[in-house]
Amino acid sequence: MVEEEFARFEERGTLTVVPRSAGGRRIGSDPGQLLRHPVTEFLPPPGAVDRLADAYAREGLLVEARTGAGLTVSGGNTLLAEVFGSPVRPVRNKYIRGSVRYETRAAGPLRSRVLPELVDDVQVPRSGFELAVSATPPLPRTDRFLRLPEDAVRVAGAGPLHAAGIRGEGVRVVMVDTGLYAHPHHRAHGYTTSVVPALAAFDPAADERGHGTAMSALLLAVAPRAELTMVKMANEGFSFPLAAFQRAVQLAPDVISCSWGTLRAEPQLHLEVADAVRRGITVLFAAGNGSTDRPSAMFQSVATPGALTVGGAHLSPGGALRAADLASSYRSAVFPGRSVPDLSGPCGLLPHGDYIVFPTQPGCLFDRRNSAYDGTAPDDGWLVSSGTSGATAYAAGVVALAVQRGVGGGRALRAEDLADACLPVTEGVTSTGDACGGSCPNEAVGLGLLTAGGRGA
Known part of the structure; x- marks a missing residue:
């Protein structure tokens, strides 16, 4: 199953597109700015996300999700390289043990050829981890289980x-x-x-x-x-x-x-x-x-x-x-x-x-x-x-x-x-x-x- 998933994402990549804000303020690598400035100062002007989504769709990319703050697009890696300058390939995460987990990585710099004046940044999205306890040998149970509902x-x-x-x-x-x-x-x-x-x-x-x-x-x-x-x-x-x-x-x-x-x-x-x-x-x-x-x-x-x-x-x-x-x-x-x-x-x-x-x-x-x-x-x-x-x-x-x-x-x-x-x-x-x-x-x-x-x- 994981091998099939790898093959699919080897061929097709996913990217985050961050639109340029209306006033030029950007989160960059410092989300702590959200304590100092209203969130609206980081948002793009009305219609910018829709314009980007429409333009990427015309290029053949799939717009997977979009909000007033940004959008996620996916496409074959040949197309990603044409539109954003680099393919995106999966790499195994070596720190997660007990299961095979992959992240993705761009082969080179990313920038949007489409409507570059509306785009602040193009990023490879991070993977996530569900919060669970690692398996350990069983110990005597002193508390009964809770049953649902x-x-x-x-x-x-x-x-x-x-x-x-x-x-x-x-x-x-x-x-x-x-x-x-x-x-x-x-x-x-x-x-x-x-x-x-x-x-x-x-x-x-x-x-x-x-x-x-x-x-x-x-x-x-x-x-x-x-x-x-x-x-x-x-x-x-x-x-x-x-x-x-x-x-x-x-x-x-x-x-x-x-x-x-x-x-x-x-x-x-x-x-x-x-x-x-x-x-x-x-x-x-x-x-x-x-x-x-x-x-x-x-x-x-x-x-x-x-x-x-x-x-x-x-x-x-x-x-x-x-x-x-x-x-x-x-x-x-x-x-x-x-x-x-x-x-x-x-x-x-x-x-x-x-x-x-x-x-x-x-x-x-x-x-x-x-x-x-x-x-x-x-x-x-x-x-x-x-x-x-x-x-x-x-x-x-x-x-x-x-x-x-x-x-x-x-x-x-x-x-x-x-x-x-x-x-x-x-x-x-x-x-x-x-x-x-x-x-x-x-x-x-x-x-x-x-x-x-x-x-x-």
Whole structure:
């Protein structure tokens, strides 16, 4: 399967086109400017993206996604070389172990021959990584598993809202992830879902990694009547998170849920996220399972101002809450003064976070990999896992309930809108060394464990 994917992307490449802004201001390699200037100062003049999209289409390129901030195009490598000066070829990432992952790289400098006066930059998009725990030998289990949907509803305290008809009806949620397999679990609960591939090369019926199918089940457990669209950003070997996020924005949802980060820095993604928030979309990103946003790091979490970052809190069988030692917390190196996470969702503990039973695509990457330690078969369509990925999907479900209730009044929700719905977490230490210190809010979990109760949710 991965060999077939490699052959496809060896022939066909994908590029990000960054239009020139109306006033000449550019993100470049410093997205921290979004703290100092309004996002509108980085956007192109009206009609510029449409002009570029039309011109590239006339050249024979496929416009995969476009927003008010930029666009993603793809085409055969001979054509890319003619239009942009270089082909784009796949290269294997040697740092990700346990699976074969590819990035892409241009053979030479990139510039647009088409409408160059409208183009600030042409870039090879970064790949992404879904936030998951590495497999380790099994240890005696001291905590029972959470089952979906009932235990997610219990943890969120969402039962009374569900009984009152607050189940996410009419709320448009987009999850950007690895795909959504038509699992019997989803059909049995009557969930309304659809899949949009970020690139035409992706099969919308498959979830080769299985991460997205699992995350969608947790989101829908909390908000079972939300209108969920999965924007598939990956197959087994390749991923294109920026194009997928752009595609998500095109769908004009109320909420975008992102349980992933990027390999190396992707400044243009921050501009897209900031503009989505400006448009009134609530965007959630996972804080990470040990990753941060240090620019020099391979694995980059995303902490764009205005997005809600989600950390991890662990609820024991006896009801005790503590910061999950699997989850990240950090002070952003990209956005000075930004503390991550803003709030937290349910998350397992080290060494392997086996906490929630998830449906997934039978025989997919995660089904095979997790079976080494979670007690399930490698082809049964079930896995046991958790992390800030699941915490984010859960939080997105809670946010969908809040949107249905009118919280935010049509604007993107802020952390303070949800403060009254957060349970204090005062014990525990995160994977990055922050302790709760006996009080909450704190640097380890932010406002605490988000629930569906209180004024804000």
